[in-house]
Amino acid sequence: MKTNAAPLPSPSAAPRNRAIIVDDEPAARRGVRLLLERDGGVDVVGEAAGGVEAAALIRGEKPDLAFLDVQMPGGDGFAALAELDPAITPAVVFVTAYDEHALRAFEVHAVDYLLKPYDDARFAAALARAKGEIRRRRTDSVNSRLTQLLDYLQQSGGRTGPKTPAKDEAANDRILIKSSGEIFFLKMDEIDWIEAEGDYMKFHVAGRAHLMRETMARLEARLDPKRFIRIHRSTIVNFDRLRKLSPSFAGEYAAVLHDGTKLKLSRGYHERIATLMKESL
Numbered sequence: 001m002k003t004n005a006a007p008l009p010s011p012s013a014a015p016r017n018r019a020i021i022v023d024d025e026p027a028a029r030r031g032v033r034l035l036l037e038r039d040g041g042v043d044v045v046g047e048a049a050g051g052v053e054a055a056a057l058i059r060g061e062k063p064d065l066a067f068l069d070v071q072m073p074g075g076d077g078f079a080a081l082a083e084l085d086p087a088i089t090p091a092v093v094f095v096t097a098y099d100e101h102a103l104r105a106f107e108v109h110a111v112d113y114l115l116k117p118y119d120d121a122r123f124a125a126a127l128a129r130a131k132g133e134i135r136r137r138r139t140d141s142v143n144s145r146l147t148q149l150l151d152y153l154q155q156s157g158g159r160t161g162p163k164t165p166a167k168d169e170a171a172n173d174r175i176l177i178k179s180s181g182e183i184f185f186l187k188m189d190e191i192d193w194i195e196a197e198g199d200y201m202k203f204h205v206a207g208r209a210h211l212m213r214e215t216m217a218r219l220e221a222r223l224d225p226k227r228f229i230r231i232h233r234s235t236i237v238n239f240d241r242l243r244k245l246s247p248s249f250a251g252e253y254a255a256v257l258h259d260g261t262k263l264k265l266s267r268g269y270h271e272r273i274a275t276l277m278k279e280s281l
Contacts, residue, residue, distance in 0.1 A: 017134055020046045020061060022054040022077065023069040023095065028116070032067050032095065035123050041131070049073075051080040063090045064134045067114075070096040091133040093126050175222075177203065177212045184210055188227060192241045192257060194219070196234035204261075231255050232266045 019042050021029045029047050036042045045061045048054045050072045058066065058080075068077040077096075081089060097116040111133050112126035175186045192204045200211045201219050212219075220230060230236050237255055245253045245265065253265040 015138070017042045017065055017131060018045045018061065018063045019043065019065040019067065020048065020054070020057055020063045020090075021067045022048045022050075022057070022072070022080070023067075024049045024072040025069075028069070028095070032123075035120065036127070039124075039127060042127070051076055054080040055083040058084055058088060058090060062088050065130050066090045066092050067095050068092050070094055070098060091130045091137070093130055175203070175212070177210045186210070188224065189238070189240070191228075191238050192259070193238060193261070193263065194228075194236040207259075232264055235263055237263065 019036060021032045021036075021044060023029045023032070026049075029049075033044055033047075036044055042065070045063055046057045048057045054066070054068065054072075054077070057063075068080070070077045077092075077094060081092065092110045093112045093114060094110050095114045095116065095118075099115055111130045114122065114126050175188070175191070177184045177186060186203060186205060190205050192206070194204065195202050196216050197211070199213060201214045201216065203210045203212065216230075216234065216236075220228075220236060223236065227239055228236050229239050237257070241257045241259075242255055243258045244256045246256050246262070248254045248264070252267065255263045255265045257263070
């Protein structure tokens, strides 16, 4: 087994893809290596000539991508994959001279199946598919970790230390939202208005929008009724952002916010907003 240390990426560089090449023919391995070096975005971290070596190499290097021959001494490519924990199984491109294994490759979720001899364009297409799969896996992994963190923070009320009245009050003054791969801690007084959008609630904050999977009823129960008021079956407004009520048509009104946003005020919510206005006088 042969391994090569991969160069460390610079902090600002995009994550590089780490690959291994598994084939019992040295010339075939050299051909794949040359094409990967020409691409410039892949580091070859190891080579193997058989199935047993391949499984050990994957366990040791945990590559993102494997170019894997099917028929090799010491176990074929499928046998090597069968020995692996799915959590460390890389994206796989099978490279072989035999087309009868294509269906089996599909069954083990291979990214592509390269038949020898292949040209540079066909190899480039397979590599592009592999890179796409690696990006998808990385995104799924990040989203999974963020979801776990968000669930923990929501269950603990945003607290990581001993409970105190001050911390409890601060926790209740924030909404935790996962948006665009990040977790936002929105303070209640930062929220301008909220609208229902399918199975999600959309929070409008200083010109930006954040989505949170939640129902209107559950969200309304969490909000301070003296600060937030429901003006429509699908709209909640921060009362401090309300500038005026403007006549619309047929006896209806529009709620106009300080930034000029106009929102429909349903007739069924007139009494509620009138009560809150009296209390604020």
